[in-house]
Every structure is written in C-alpha cells, then in structure tokens.
Amino acid sequence: MPEGHTIHRLARDLNRDLAGARLAAxxxxxxxxxxxxxxxxxAFAVAHAxxxxxxxxxxxxxxxxxxxxxxxxxxxxxxxxxxRGSVRLRLAADALCWDLTGPMVCALIPDAERDEIxxxxxxxxLREDADVDRxxxxxxxxxxxxxxxxxxxxxxxxxxxxxxxxxxxxxGLDPRTPGRAxxxxxxxxxxxxxxRLLRIGVRLNRIVTRDPSEVDATPAKMRxxxxxxxxxxxxxxxxxxxxxxxxxxxxxIWSCDRCQAVAGQAYV
DNA sequence: ATAATATGGTGAT
DNA sequence: TCACCCTATTATC
Numbered sequence: 001m002p003e004g005h006t007i008h009r010l011a012r013d014l015n016r017d018l019a020g021a022r023l024a025a026x027x028x029x030x031x032x033x034x035x036x037x038x039x040x041x042x043a044f045a046v047a048h049a050x051x052x053x054x055x056x057x058x059x060x061x062x063x064x065x066x067x068x069x070x071x072x073x074x075x076x077x078x079x080x081x082x083x084r085g086s087v088r089l090r091l092a093a094d095a096l097c098w099d100l101t102g103p104m105v106c107a108l109i110p111d112a113e114r115d116e117i118x119x120x121x122x123x124x125x126l127r128e129d130a131d132v133d134r135x136x137x138x139x140x141x142x143x144x145x146x147x148x149x150x151x152x153x154x155x156x157x158x159x160x161x162x163x164x165x166x167x168x169x170x171x172g173l174d175p176r177t178p179g180r181a182x183x184x185x186x187x188x189x190x191x192x193x194x195x196r197l198l199r200i201g202v203r204l205n206r207i208v209t210r211d212p213s214e215v216d217a218t219p220a221k222m223r224x225x226x227x228x229x230x231x232x233x234x235x236x237x238x239x240x241x242x243x244x245x246x247x248x249x250x251x252x253i254w255s256c257d258r259c260q261a262v263a264g265q266a267y268v
Numbered sequence: 269a270t271a272a273t274a275t276g277g278t279g280a281t
Numbered sequence: 282t283c284a285c286c287c288t289a290t291t292a293t294c
Binding site: 067068070071072161163164 | 275276278
Binding site: 068071085102103104105250 | 282286
C-alpha cells in the first residue's frame with residue numbers, strides 16, 4: 001500500500017532493525033543477484049525516504065534505490081525462513097530478515113543518480129526540511145487542476161491516489177479546481193492537511209483519513225471500509241449524495257458535488 | 269483454473 | 282491515451 005507514508009514508515013522500521021549492522025544480502029529470485037553479492041556481508045548504514053522513493057545506504061558498498069510501485073512490498077520476516085514468493089532482495093540480520101518483492105525499481109546506483117532523482121521530486125511534507133513555499137508557489141502559479149497537481153511528484157512528493165481524493169474531500173475542494181484559483185492561505189492549508197494525514201499514515205502504517213471519533217473505534221481497529229471518506233465509495237459519507245467519478249491525471253478520483261466546490265465558486 | 273484488481277510510473281503511439 | 286512492468290490476493294467461472 002505504497003504512498004509516501006508507507007515508505008517513511010519502512011525507512012524508520014528498517015533503521016530500527018538494521019542500521020549499523022552487517023547484513024547478508026541475497027536475491028532468492030535472482031534478478032538482483034549480482035548486486036546483492038556486492039553488498040553481501042557489508043555494513044548497512046541507513047535508510048532514507050523521500051516521497052515514494054527509498055534509499056538504502058551501505059557504509060562502503062553502495063547505495064540501493066527502491067521504488068515499490070503499485071504492488072511492491074518490503075516485509076519483515078522474524079526468524080528468516082525460506083523466502084515466500086519471489087523475493088528480489090533479502091537483507092538478513094541475526095534473527096530477522098527484510099524481504100523485498102515486486103518492486104518497480106531495485107537498483108544499485110551511484111550517489112549522483114540519487115541526486116538526479118531527488119532533483120526531480122517536489123517537497124515532501126513528511127520531511128522536516130520540506131520547502132512549503134515552493135509547493136504554494138507551484139500550485140498557485142499553475143493552471144493545472146488540483147487533481148493533477150497532487151499526483152505530480154515534482155509538485156509534491158509522496159501523495160498518491162488515495163490521499164489525493166481524501167484531502168480534496170476534507171477541504172471541500174473539487175479536484176478540477178485550477179491551482180491558481182487557490183488563495184495563499186488555501187494552498188498552505190492544503191499542504192498542512194496533507195502533512196497531517198501522511199503523519200497519521202506513518203503512525204498507523206495505513207491510510208486513515210476519517211476522524212476515529214465518528215467511528216467509535218481506535219484508528220488501528222477501524223475496519224478498512226471505515227477508514228476513508230470517498231476513495232472508491234459510491235455515496236458521500238457526509239450528505240449521502242452519489243459520488244462522481246472522473247479520470248483526472250489518468251487515474252480515477254471520487255468526489256462529492258455537494259460537499260466539494262471549485263474554489264471561488266458557489267456550491268452547486 | 270482463470271481473471272480482475274491494486275494506494276505507481278514509464279515509454280510508445 | 283494506451284500498453285506494459287512488477288506480484289499477491291481476491292473474485293468469478
């Protein structure tokens with residue numbers, strides 16, 4: 001379930017388990033075998049997350065770029081048994097393993113390539129050093145819609161299709177609203193709301209946008225169907241109207257015509 | 269058994 | 282806009 005929250009949580013968990021340790025590195029599936037052999041037995045330094053990108057740094061041996069894509073996963077395996085499924089990369093410490101399956105990208109790269117990747121990414125609300133002003137200026141200077149802008153990793157790094165739909169609902173903004181229709185305060189509010197939601201996502205290791213007090217359950221215990229407001233739903237939770245679905249930026253988005261308006265225009 | 273689906277992204281048309 | 286890549290899980294026949 002990889003939007004930015006997944007990657008940041010993963011980096012945190014990897015660091016807790018593996019930072020500073022000598023790791024066995026293997027590629028049970030075989031497609032990363034040569035590279036794993038170079039890393040095998042070397043000291044792992046640290047994991048970093050930036051948007052949906054994960055960077056694994058070794059002290060001497062190199063730098064691995066991981067992007068989970070739609071279906072990739074990195075799972076902790078206590079006990080380190082025979083790998084299940086097709087594991088591209090296994091990092092093994094004494095009593096536990098981390099197994100990477102189905103990544104869109106898993107590559108040993110030079111530092112310069114990481115710099116290029118980071119240069120293409122917009123600010124990441126989960127990073128303390130994020131440049132909010134850059135986000136605000138990009139959005140307010142654009143004629144593209146908020147629905148398109150939020151999926152563009154060069155505009156803001158880490159938002160995916162679920163957070164996009166949910167944050168626009170929460171702020172009452174129609175996904176078709178052009179970026180330049182937002183006031184500066186609205187653009188900042190958009191950033192802050194995304195940051196708030198992503199942080200909850202990191203903490204719970206899943207996307208939860210609903211207020212748990214509406215659900216009568218602790219966030220971690222909320223059933224999956226209760227965690228969201230609009231994504232993939234038929235009806236608006238607030239007003240009961242049928243949600244509209246559009247394709248915006250090549251992906252489906254759900255929104256409520258009664259609860260979400262194009263900024264600056266009256267509700268229909 | 270086979271198909272559909274998935275919170276992503278790229279490269280060709 | 283479409284085809285395609287990566288894999289696991291769930292739905293349908």
